Amino acid sequence: MRQRRESLGISQGRLGRYLGLTFSQIQKYEKGSNRIGAGRLFQIATFLGVAPSYFFEGLDGVGEPAGSVAEGPLRDEVRTLVEAYAAIPDPETRNSVLALVRSLTTSALARRTTQV
Incomplete structure (x- = not known):
């Protein structure tokens, strides 16, 4: 987590603010003190622009860490989307937005599967 955060130039404080945590909690996560x-x-x-599996790949000694979910120009769009999502103050609204995005991706995946 620390390596990815630093490669993007994101401070512990900024990540903490996005998550609603203190920078010291982020430190504890990065040091492995807290699960x-x-x-x-x-x-x-999501905030760091990678799939959750990014943090697990290579742990068994096989394979390299996964690439970014968003590479190139798409990276800026993803970051903008994440920041806008994080700025939504109402938890119910955030959940609704997340449900909408999930339903759109599920629909898109289903269409691709039926076309093959």
């Missing part, structure tokens, strides 16, 4: 729950890991991965 990161699955939901929180998903939020972190």
Whole structure:
């Protein structure tokens, strides 16, 4: 997590603000002092522009870390989307937006599967 965060030039404070945590909590996550729950890991991965599996690949000694979910020009769009999502103050509205995005991706995947 630390390596990806630093490669993007994101401070612990900024990541903490996005997650609603203190920078010291981010430090604890990065040092391994505190465990990161699955939901929180998903939020972190989204903000850092990678799939959650990015943090697990290579642990078994096989394979390299996964690439970014968003490469090139798409990276700016993803970052803008994540920042806009994080700025939504109402939790119910955020959940609705997330449900909409998930339904759109599920629909798109289903269309691709039926076309093959």
